[in-house]
Amino acid sequence: MNSPSVRILNHASEAVPLLLAEVRTLAARPGRPLLGFATGGTFTAFFRALADELAHGRIDAGRLCATHLDEYLGFGPERFGGMVHELCEGCPPLRDWLLRGAFVPLPHDGAPASIAAHAARLRELGGVQLQFLGIGRNGHLAFNEPGTPFGSGFHVTDLAETTRNDARARFSPQEPPTRAVTSGLATIVAAKRLVLCAFGGKKATAVRAMLRGPIDPACPASLLRQHPDAHVLLDRAAAADLASA
Ligand code: PGA
Numbered sequence: 001m002n003s004p005s006v007r008i009l010n011h012a013s014e015a016v017p018l019l020l021a022e023v024r025t026l027a028a029r030p031g032r033p034l035l036g037f038a039t040g041g042t043f044t045a046f047f048r049a050l051a052d053e054l055a056h057g058r059i060d061a062g063r064l065c066a067t068h069l070d071e072y073l074g075f076g077p078e079r080f081g082g083m084v085h086e087l088c089e090g091c092p093p094l095r096d097w098l099l100r101g102a103f104v105p106l107p108h109d110g111a112p113a114s115i116a117a118h119a120a121r122l123r124e125l126g127g128v129q130l131q132f133l134g135i136g137r138n139g140h141l142a143f144n145e146p147g148t149p150f151g152s153g154f155h156v157t158d159l160a161e162t163t164r165n166d167a168r169a170r171f172s173p174q175e176p177p178t179r180a181v182t183s184g185l186a187t188i189v190a191a192k193r194l195v196l197c198a199f200g201g202k203k204a205t206a207v208r209a210m211l212r213g214p215i216d217p218a219c220p221a222s223l224l225r226q227h228p229d230a231h232v233l234l235d236r237a238a239a240a241d242l243a244s245a
Pocket of ligand 1: 039040135136137141
């Protein structure tokens, strides 16, 4: 099968059962496989549904561990606007995962020793088996902005202006943060399986660059095309530029 596989949905909501099925398949595997969450509006409906599955025991929380892609520098789990805060608000059962160490957050201090300890912890847990991904309008994956080397590991980064603008409403009336700690591109593609979702017309240019443009750090998401088990879920608007020459 070609990787990435590309599936075009009539509506973004159709991704929710597909993502839940991914989680269920993972939870059925031996051990406690590590799931990598993505944040952002793309995954809001999924997290609502996941919360419901976990609350009703239809997905057994004890069968999984979790981590996530990126965090604003200095944003601890309780701080509004942060990624862990967003995840726990969107999917309240994750608060319990956090308390019992089953949800491993990125070190928001960005210190080299904390980052090394985080990477070591993920290795101890067997590495990320399934990584969910969004894509930025500029083709970023996590906070790997255009130009980030494909070989990058966890690191602290400056946020691109488009990324800060997209985060502006989230932080208003405050200014959006300028720096974040992020999984690197090499970290992301080390995951066994990748599932990227992109919905809405404002993602169409980035989706085209990811799937049709050169495999180049100018579009970090183009790296997906070198992964043997990558899957892309699009709605029609996000896929709109794929057919054009
Ligand atoms: P979004 O963000 O889901 O809010 O569009 C995705 C991203 O920037 O990676």
